[in-house]
Amino acid sequence: MTAEPRPWPAPPATGPVTATVRLPGSKSMTARALVLAALADGPSVIEAPLRARDTTLMAAGLRALGVGVDTTDDDRWVIEPGVLRGPARIDVGLAGTIMRFLPPAAALADGVVEFDGDPHARNRPLKPIVEALRALGVDIDASATGGLPLTVRGAGLIEGGEAVIDASGSSQFVSGLLLSAARFTKGLTLRHEGPPVPSAPHLRMTTHMLRAAGAGVDESVPDVWRVEPGPLRGRTWTIEPDLSGAAPFFAAAMVTGGAVTLAGWPADSWQPAERLSELLTALGAEVTRTDEGLTVTGTGTLRGITADLSEVSELTPVIAALAALADGPSELRGVAHIRGHETDRISALATELGKAGADVTEFPDGLRIVPGPLHGTTFETYADHRMAHAAAVIGLAVPGIDLADVGCTSKTLPEFPELWSELVTRS
Incomplete structure (x- = not known):
């Protein structure tokens, strides 16, 4: 059984978001x-x-x-x-x-x-x-x-x-x-x-x-x-913080000109941190790694990008949200397969970003996003946690963004609404 929808107004930022976040495992x-x-x-x-x-x-x-x-x-x-x-x-x-x-x-x-x-x-x-x-x-x-x-x-x-x-x-x-x-x-x-x-x-x-x-x-x-037949050993697995789950929090730093650190980031990761760093840097962020963790700092500018997201397709909704707030057009390609994710993410993003005022062209494998004056709207989330993340990012800069259902974030981060609200209200 799926839960009843949980409508939620995305909180707008009142200043730079600066925080250290500790997120659950990947x-x-x-x-x-x-x-x-x-x-x-x-x-x-x-x-x-x-x-x-x-x-x-x-x-x-x-x-x-x-x-x-x-x-x-x-x-x-x-x-x-x-x-x-x-x-x-x-x-x-x-x-x-x-x-x-x-x-x-x-x-x-x-x-x-x-x-x-x-x-x-x-x-x-x-x-x-x-x-x-x-x-x-x-x-x-x-x-x-x-x-x-x-x-x-x-x-x-x-x-x-x-x-x-x-x-x-x-x-x-x-x-x-x-x-x-x-x-x-x-x-x-x-x-x-x-x-x-x-x-x-x-x-x-x-x-x-x-x-x-x-x-x-x-x-x-x-x-x-080729996997050879044989026993698998019981062992202790230590799970890294979830990089995809961190994306909206990093985006908050970029949209508001703040700085967000993901605490507990390992020196050697099995997740695509390098590709995420490349993308966020291209969009206008500074990305650094210290003993404290992985830090993304907003520079006050969001740039449009042309990018192949095939290796990091989970990031597409948040990257698309940043693109809608950028200073120029973006083209995001290589993600035809996300049409078969929790929802058809390409179509859903085109619809919802368009409702908010962006000019969005849908391709079989991605999107072209031309930013425009954005305005409040009810952002459908399609039972998809990543769509909810995208809406929350837009809501930082655009008053009146209401999520039709924030409950879908329980799929990977049940505490997302509370974490996000705390982050934004401290700005």
């Missing part, structure tokens, strides 16, 4: 750590995990499969692997990570496992991973479009071997298969055929974490991944 890292821990040969601990809708539903899905997942301590989750088994019913919510990471694990279970989620989850692309699992001998029933609702009839093992996939719609198709592949009898050699796979940093995160769990991974050939 959703992407938490999801991968949960799956690897569930498939390991001993217990694991996840330190500083993200507790949000996506990750609590992932934990619940693993429990349904017979894994011990103790999340009573917010800062330290303990995972005790068990024998995977059905029957089980898994609610994916609206999470791509659950609908793409857990079916391969469910195929390793003994029994029937059913997947479904929020209404829009049935529209999210899933067919490539379903077809790849079928090619590997897994018995799956899917909808007419190859998506949810899904039924996996697990046989307790997957032989593995070789499979071909078109992962141009989501890097999660590759990650979902790779995360379970060490448990396949023959491992997995997975080859991508099609347009480029988006969000390459997320794939690198998957292979880094597999290696950290003891898996043998070869990605030396472009678009081919």
Whole structure:
């Protein structure tokens, strides 16, 4: 069940936003750590995990499969692997990570496992991973479009071997298969055929974490991944602060000419911090890293940019919001796949930024945004946390921006409205 909409007026900034923020852990890292821990040969601990809708539903899905997942301590989750088994019913919510990471694990279970989620989850692309699992001998029933609702009839093992996939719609198709592949009898050699796979940093995160769990991974050939069969080690995973979740807070510094520091940022990150720094610098920010964390400082100018966002597509809504407030036009390309995210983000951004007064042209793979005099409007959020973030950023500089539903931010950061209001009112 989805919650009732929670309307929310975006607070306008009254001065430069200057703050140090401490954010919960990365959703992407938490999801991968949960799956690897569930498939390991001993217990694991996840330190500083993200507790949000996506990750609590992932934990619940693993429990349904017979894994011990103790999340009573917010800062330290303990995972005790068990024998995977059905029957089980898994609610994916609206999470791509659950609908793409857990079916391969469910195929390793003994029994029937059913997947479904929020209404829009049935529209999210899933067919490539379903077809790849079928090619590997897994018995799956899917909808007419190859998506949810899904039924996996697990046989307790997957032989593995070789499979071909078109992962141009989501890097999660590759990650979902790779995360379970060490448990396949023959491992997995997975080859991508099609347009480029988006969000390459997320794939690198998957292979880094597999290696950290003891898996043998070869990605030396472009678009081919080989995971050797073998055990995964239980271990302690320390989750980094969520870089995508930090984007609106960094944007607040840029819009208001302030400075925001993300505390606890590691010296070596598995997230695409370098690409984020490049983009924010191009837009007019100064980005520095110190022992205190990662700091973004506004210079008083927001510049229009031309950028390929294919590696960091999660940032598109916030980058688009900054572009609508910039001093010149922007063109954001390379993100055709975000039409299959929580909503069709390209269309949604074109609609909502247009309602606020920007001149927006929609391309198959992105947007051209020409800033104009912006005005208040009700910003629909489409059950999409990133759309809510974009609206909040616009609202810093434009009075009268009302979010139709801020509750959707619970997907990855339940405390977003409170954190944001505190940040802005201290300005």
